[in-house]
Amino acid sequence: xxxxxxxxxxxxxxxxxxxxxxxxxxxxxxxxxxxxxxxxxxxxxxxxxxxxxxxxxxxxxxxxxxxxxxxxxxxxxxxxxxxxxxxxxxxxxxxxxxxxxxxxxxxxxxxxxxxxxxxxxxxxxxxxxxxxxxxxxxxxxxxxxxxxxxxxxxxxxxxxxxxxxxxxxxxxxxxxxxxxxxxxxxxxxxxxxxxxxxxxxxxxxxxxxxxxxxxxxxxxxxxxxxxxxxxxxxxxxxxxxxxxxxxxxxxxxxxxxxxxxxxxxxxxxxxxxxxxxxxxxxxxxxxxxxxxxxxxxxxxxxxxxxxxxxxxxxxxxxxxxxxxxxxxxxxxxxxxxxxxxxxxxxxxxxxxxxxxxxxxxxxxxxxxxxxxxxxxxxxxxxxxxxxxxxxxxxxxxxxxxxxxxxxxxxxxxxxxxxxxxxxxxxxxxxxxxxxxxxxxxxxxxxxxxxxxxxxxxxxxxxxxxxxxxxxxxxxxxxxxxxxxxxxxxxxxxxxxx
Numbered sequence: 001x002x003x004x005x006x007x008x009x010x011x012x013x014x015x016x017x018x019x020x021x022x023x024x025x026x027x028x029x030x031x032x033x034x035x036x037x038x039x040x041x042x043x044x045x046x047x048x049x050x051x052x053x054x055x056x057x058x059x060x061x062x063x064x065x066x067x068x069x070x071x072x073x074x075x076x077x078x079x080x081x082x083x084x085x086x087x088x089x090x091x092x093x094x095x096x097x098x099x100x101x102x103x104x105x106x107x108x109x110x111x112x113x114x115x116x117x118x119x120x121x122x123x124x125x126x127x128x129x130x131x132x133x134x135x136x137x138x139x140x141x142x143x144x145x146x147x148x149x150x151x152x153x154x155x156x157x158x159x160x161x162x163x164x165x166x167x168x169x170x171x172x173x174x175x176x177x178x179x180x181x182x183x184x185x186x187x188x189x190x191x192x193x194x195x196x197x198x199x200x201x202x203x204x205x206x207x208x209x210x211x212x213x214x215x216x217x218x219x220x221x222x223x224x225x226x227x228x229x230x231x232x233x234x235x236x237x238x239x240x241x242x243x244x245x246x247x248x249x250x251x252x253x254x255x256x257x258x259x260x261x262x263x264x265x266x267x268x269x270x271x272x273x274x275x276x277x278x279x280x281x282x283x284x285x286x287x288x289x290x291x292x293x294x295x296x297x298x299x300x301x302x303x304x305x306x307x308x309x310x311x312x313x314x315x316x317x318x319x320x321x322x323x324x325x326x327x328x329x330x331x332x333x334x335x336x337x338x339x340x341x342x343x344x345x346x347x348x349x350x351x352x353x354x355x356x357x358x359x360x361x362x363x364x365x366x367x368x369x370x371x372x373x374x375x376x377x378x379x380x381x382x383x384x385x386x387x388x389x390x391x392x393x394x395x396x397x398x399x400x401x402x403x404x405x406x407x408x409x410x411x412x413x414x415x416x417x418x419x420x421x422x423x424x425x426x427x428x429x430x431x432x433x434x435x436x437x438x439x440x441x442x443x444x445x446x447x448x449x450x451x452x453x454x455x456x457x458x459x460x461x462x463x464x465x466x467x468x469x470x471x472x473x474x475x476x477x478x479x480x481x482x483x484x485x486x487x488x489x490x491x492x493x494x495x496x497x
Contacts, residue, residue: 038091040334042082044126045091048119049074051222052202053110054492061212062109068496070110073102092116113212114205117236117322121201124330126223129197132190132245135341136475139187142348143468146180147461149352154457157439158361159370166368169439172356174452177460182255187471189248196244200225201235207321208232224485237321242333246308249336253304256347260294267291271361275353297347300339307336365439366405369397374436374445382427392419406437
């Protein structure tokens with residue numbers, strides 16, 4: 001993916017459509033080449049070529065017969081595939097050389113009124129939007145799976161942790177919804193980035209526009225771009241849409257890594273049993289069931305964060321406008337988005353197919369006096385200053401035996417009398433305290449908005465479903481627009497061929 005080309009003409013032996021004798025061989029030629037990597041944007045380049053040629057014909061810049069010959073040649077190039085392209089320093093030059101081989105010198109007219117600079121920018125945007133829509137589609141499906149788990153496990157009590165220490169009881173549904181909500185934001189960031197990806201840079205040429213009477217809105221329409229990237233220098237040179245997308249992907253990969261880490265830790269405690277499709281055994285220890293897929297989800301987050309760092313490093317020192325450094329920019333985004341797209345399906349699938357052992361989880365939810373905060377809250381609700389209530393329960397917790405998960409009521413009452421001057425019954429009923437010491441009842445108390453109580457979870461599910469529906473609608477609208485543009489472009493091409 002390069003730019004700043006020399007005049008186009010009929011290639012000779014060891015020459016290319018762009019460079020001719022310059023860099024025609026030797027190590028510099030291979031060093032310049034990105035043809036193998038450009039297979040990813042092969043189809044995108046053909047679409048961009050077709051839209052540009054149709055526009056040139058409609059604007060009477062190229063006659064209809066020549067346009068038809070070029071478009072027919074592009075069909076042949078597509079049928080032959082990327083592997084059949086002639087040698088070239090990038091896919092754009094190789095396709096142009098192949099067209100000239102088919103048509104003759106007039107094949108070079110396909111490059112009228114454009115540069116490889118605006119051409120490659122259009123190809124990257126065209127392909128990237130497809131990748132983003134695929135990733136959003138995966139996310140929508142993953143979130144549906146997580147919501148199914150939350151519905152099924154809304155009353156399954158589990159231990160909650162802070163600092164990896166027993167903290168408070170919660171539910172599987174509440175835990176799952178915490179990740180679904182994070183994935184909401186990841187989805188929204190990608191959909192927002194899509195709007196800035198889907199702009200048409202064609203017509204910007206090298207960076208200073210063109211004297212030809214091009215119709216930039218027409219190529220935008222034919223390619224399904226939502227708008228035109230206005231300033232010609234910015235349109236050809238900027239790659240901030242890659243940064244925004246890769247940043248959103250890195251954030252998503254981080255969410256997935258955190259989810260994977262949670263499940264790996266839960267599996268080590270017996271708090272979740274992964275389906276065999278998402279686990280493996282040891283090569284030497286047959287009794288083991290390892291959460292390998294989730295460990296790879298966790299590990300792949302590094303691909304995305306490395307991609308973002310690599311991309312920013314590539315771009316930070318470049319002056320306006322086009323610089324050959326940009327040939328290396330796209331690969332960072334591709335690597336990141338490929339890695340994250342695969343991770344989404346694996347992480348969600350592992351959670352969706354897992355078994356959540358209710359009895360084991362509820363027993364674990366009492367460990368480390370995890371219901372202590374509930375007792376303190378009861379005292380505070382009865383009018384005791386929370387710091388005083390905290391002191392009472394903290395003193396009780398400090399005196400618990402190592403194998404004891406919760407204190408007896410009498411112990412609590414005695415400490416309350418020592419600290420506050422009155423026994424516990426003067427502030428709260430014994431039955432209420434004993435309920436608060438039960439993990440399921442402790443969860444049921446926490447019915448504030450967004451909390452783990454079943455009623456609060458039900459409200460959270462409703463809200464999550466509404467957001468998911470909205471994101472699905474935005475995805476469908478974008479896919480419909482792109483599909484419609486593909487059909488319109490094909491119809492226009494057939495009118496010339």
